[in-house]
Amino acid sequence: MLAHPAIVLVAWVVIAVLAGIVAARLPAVLRGGTDPIAGSPSEHVERELVRAFGEGAFYQYLLVLSSPDLSAGDPRFSVAARRLSGEVGRLAVVRSVETPWNSSRPELIGRSGHAALMVVTPNINAYLEAERFTAALRGAIAAARMPPEVTVEITGATAAVHAVDVASSADLVAAERIGLPITLVILLVVFGAPLAALLPILLAMVAVSVGFAGLYVLHAWTPVTVFAENVVSMIGLGVGVDYSLFVVNRFREERGRGRAPVEAAEAAVRTAGHSVLLSGATVAVGFLALFMVRASFLHTIALGGVFVVAAAVAASLTLLPALLVLAGPALHWPRRAVAAPASDPRRGRFWVSWAGVVMRRPWVALAFASVVLLVFVIPVTRLKSWNVGAAHLPAADEARRGYERLGKEFAYGWMSPIIVLIEAPAGRTLWDAASRPAVAALADRLARDPRSGAVIGLHQVLDVWDALQSTMGTEAAASADTAGPLARLPESLRGVARRVSSADGRVGMMVLMTPGPPEDPATMAYVRDLRSRRWAEPDAAGLSVQWGGFAAVLVDFDREIFGRLRWVVAGVVLTTFIVLAVVFRSLLIPLKATVLNTISVLAAYGFLVLLFQEGVGARLIGLHPPGGLNAFVVLMLFTILFGLSMDYEVFLLSRVREEYLISGDNTKAVALGLGNTAGIITSAALIMVSIFAAFGFTRLIPTREFGLGLAFAVALDATIIRGVLVPALMAVSGRWNWWLPGQRSTPRPPSGS
Known part of the structure; x- marks a missing residue:
């Protein structure tokens, strides 16, 4: 292949151009990822709501109308509100618009009398579709030409989800603007040559384009989330630059030994390329483990991660060597390529000396490193889950402003109330004589609990029904139990009852307007409590009671993530151990590698607990601690970090193995292996940290948790783990490092080496 580098280059140019054209269409198809977990209780409630009440019942928007000067009863306020209601109602996707003026619902008037709510129900059945509705809703507001005295703000859980997606995409662009220039500066310092510095960035951008193109193709079969875009960009830039850095460095080293460009490129692919291939495989394994979790948006992230890592590996092993061969002397400009003996004692002198110090006193080094790691690992035992909501959006965001206005005038539970879904058995209705008292008793018990807030829904209509029955007489009441109950109601009440x-009267709904928003830990704890309790009256009447709403969706999501995390961890660790055992022909080396990687991830969790949960150092970075970690971040950090940490492990141990095959001396092999790789590992880590840390200083807290967690873990891995623990453990283990049952003590060279 390297005999014809121009052909390789042309092929990759075609791939890059086509990928860029396809990738440019990705933003138009991106969606959020907040639909319920498949098969969960909240998903059942959502499905039954759609069946019983039509599409959109689960995905309502709120329009908060307010005026400092006009009361809601002022004609100027009410006329403008009716005009807005008409404009929104004319949208093709809108099923209903409830206002204080068309629904006889006094709870839609704010506490001060200067605010009102409009509840907009779109004709859709998924968050992914609901988010598209925001732009149309804003157009209707503009068309209503509201007077300057009346402010209208769009909010609600669905609007907040959309705002999170928009802010997340903006954070991605902002982080890239910061991270890429810093990466270029680091590469210029490392290589001292502009072309050599640009090549890793070029390859990373090609890999990201291929990853984005793959996501666009996926959207034909499954929704693609904005989180997938962020992960592909973040990981693609990180591994793309890292892998290229390893190959370019080895190529320059081989050229320094006097090899011709083609021979140097072939040697770089055979040695550093071996590490790149293995590292890419471990990162891909981490992503594929996300399929163990029943969340479709995680599956698109997994495939996007595999796409971008595969592209980075392929480009590093084919396109990059071809470019290195074609670049010739320009690769070193403005320096001159000067050949240096491979045995130059100045090379890596510091790291060789450092390795010698660590290996002469390995137990001291192990004790020091263990203390440092324990400082960060112990806080993991205090980890709490946290979920993002409208309160965590940028202060200027419309959904955030509407949320704050909502809290002043109404209850935060209006963002997405807890839904109480009540079902009667076959052949019966909730309107019959046996069911009505049970529904009333349930509503009464809920109303007595202050965590419920206001209880609104079926029981109120049934109270009216009972009053009507007292005037209809026994015969009318009996016929109403068997006939369609809604048909027996006065026309003025039928709309409310629907x-x-x-x-058919078999399914009913109540809602709990809780004091806190759905993502509030207290609200989520209440959902868990409601699910765990027995409800004697409905049970005795044969009624089924289930709990839904956005808070229930979050409860089920956290349960799924944390419940499956142990299986994800076990799968990734076991698969990685097997791959490393085969590659290094050793049991102890893969065991140490997987254990150290796991400790590195745990330390990253602990760092985030200290910073985002307990607020240690939060003020220094302008952070208001949210009080916990997002479950999505916890899962993604493990699956990504385990592979990224293995990146440096494989690169270091592959070089140690090379030296060991030459000398058979474990101490010398570790010292030379560290001396030859520590400098480039440090440079690669600085690049990774700069890219990830850029995401850590954006606006959204989940993005900040993700970016700072990755940056901290990479920094820890490149220093304490690879610089102290690895050489110390290699010294303690001695020749047992290379032991494998049924194999002689000195390993055979791997195929292709």
Whole structure:
């Protein structure tokens, strides 16, 4: 292949151009990722709501109308509100618009009397579709030409999810603007040559383009989330630059030994390329482990991660060597390529000396490193889950402003109330004589608990029904139990009843307007409590009671993530151990590698607990600690970090193995292996840290947790783990490092070496 580098270059130019064209279409198809976990209780409630009440019942938007000068009863306020209601109602996707003026719902008037709520129900059945509705809603508001005295703000859980997605995409662009220039500066310092510094960035951008193109193709079969875009960009830039850095460095080293460009490129692919291939495989394994979790948006992230890593590996092993051969002397400009003996004692002198110090006193080094790691690992035992909501959006965001106005005038639970879904058995309705008292008793018990807030829904309509029955008489009441109950209601009440009861009367709904928003830990704890309790009256009447809403979706999501995390960890660790055992023909080396990687991830968790949960040092970076870690971040950090940490492990141990095959001396091999790789590992880590840390100083807290967690873990891995623990453990283990049952003590060279 390297005999014809121009052909390789042309092929990659075609791939890059086509990928760029396809990738440019990705933003138009990106969606959020907040639909319920498949098969979860909240997903069942959502499905039944759609069946009983039509599409959109689970995905409502709130329009908060307010005026400092006009009351809601002022004609100027009410006329403008009716005009807005008409414009919104004319949107093709809107099923209903409830206002204080068309629904006889006094709870839609704010506490001060100067605010009102509009509840907009779009004709959709997924968050992924609901987010598209925001732009149309803003257009209707503009068309209504609201007077300057009346402010309208869009909010609600669905609007907040959309705002999170928009902010996340903006954070991606901002982080790249910071991270890429810093990366270029580091590469210029490392190589001292502009072309050599640009090549890793070029390859990383090609890999990211291929990853984005792959995500666009995926959208034809499954929704692609904005989180997938962020992960592909972040990881693609990181591994793309890292892998290229390893190959370019080895190529320059081989050229320094006097080899011709083609021979040097072939040697770089055979040695550093071996490490790149193995590292890419371990990162891909981490991503594929996400398929163990029943969340479709994680599956698109997994495939996007595999796409970008595969592209980075392929480009590093084919395109980059071809470019290195074609570049010739320009690769070193403005320096001159000066050949140096491979045995130059100045090379890596510091790291060789450092390795000698660590290996002469390995137990001291192990004790020091263990203390440092324990400082960060112990806080993991205090880890709490946290979920993002409207309160965590940038202060200027419309959904955030609407949320704050909502809290002043109404209850935060309006963002997405807890839904109480009540079902009668076959052949019965919730309107019959046996069911009505049970529904009333349930509502009464809920209303007595202050965590419920206001209880609104079916029980209120049934109270009216009971009052009507007292005037209809026994015969009318009996016929109403068997006939369609809604048909027996006065025309003025049928619209209200349809919002809380299915047409056949078998399914009903109440909502709890909780004091806190759905992501509030207290609200989520209440959902867990409601699910765990027995409800004697509905049980005795044969009624089924289930709990839904956005808070329930978050509860099920956290349960799925943390419940499956142990299986994800076991799968990734076991698979990585097997791959490393085969490659290094050793049991102890892969065992140490997997254990150290796991400790590195745990330390990253602990760092985030200290910073984002307990606020240690938060003020220094302008952070208001949210009080916990996002479950999505916890899962993604493990799957990504385990592979990224293995990147440096493989690169270091591959070089140690090379030296050991030459000398058979474990101490010398470790010292030379560290001396030959520590400098480039440090440079690679600085690049990774700069890219990831850029995401850590954006606006959204989940993005900050993700970026700073990755940056900290990479920095820890390149210093304490690879610089202290690895050489110390190699010294303690001695020749047992290379032991494998049924194999002689000195390993055979790996195929292709």
